[in-house]
Amino acid sequence: MLAGDQPEKVHCPAPSRAGANAAAGDTVSLVRLLCFHRDFHAAEALVHETHDPGAAFHLARQLEAEHNAVGAIRYFEMAGRFNHAVRVARGAGMVQEVVTLALRATPDVMLDAARFLESAGETERAVQLYHRGRDLPKALQLCFEGRFFDQL
Numbered sequence: 001m002l003a004g005d006q007p008e009k010v011h012c013p014a015p016s017r018a019g020a021n022a023a024a025g026d027t028v029s030l031v032r033l034l035c036f037h038r039d040f041h042a043a044e045a046l047v048h049e050t051h052d053p054g055a056a057f058h059l060a061r062q063l064e065a066e067h068n069a070v071g072a073i074r075y076f077e078m079a080g081r082f083n084h085a086v087r088v089a090r091g092a093g094m095v096q097e098v099v100t101l102a103l104r105a106t107p108d109v110m111l112d113a114a115r116f117l118e119s120a121g122e123t124e125r126a127v128q129l130y131h132r133g134r135d136l137p138k139a140l141q142l143c144f145e146g147r148f149f150d151q152l
Contacts, residue, residue, distance in 0.1 A: 027052040035062040053079045083109045090116055099125050107133040124148055
């Protein structure tokens with residue numbers, strides 16, 4: 001190269017942000033970007049493809065904000081965040097889902113769900129959760145009060 005010569009410019013297109021995140025294995029950032037652009041279908045497809053719990057959790061939070069309880073529950077469950085899934089199911093009045101999800105959660109979540117079910121008049125289901133949540137005295141009390149002798 002002679003003095004005063006300009007170096008030859010080579011045009012290399014910069015990778016898209018989404019492509020760079022995917023190449024780096026940063027699924028959570030890519031799901032965040034897709035959700036920001038309100039492309040929830042693409043975000044769901046990516047979460048199903050990668051099974052990334054962090055990405056599933058972020059998508060669930062976004063779907064909850066969009067008032068999509070069924071979708072939010074699905075992705076909270078995929079993320080292993082059963083306490084959040086139970087909370088959303090309770091808010092949506094989805095009693096069967098509350099029971100199903102609470103049975104997969106910690107004893108504290110089971111007991112909280114049992115109190116919710118008891119106050120909603122779902123005493124038999126509450127007994128099951130009190131029992132599994134290790135509050136046997138409360139489970140027995142409800143069994144005798146409601147005459148649920150089969151559950152004893």
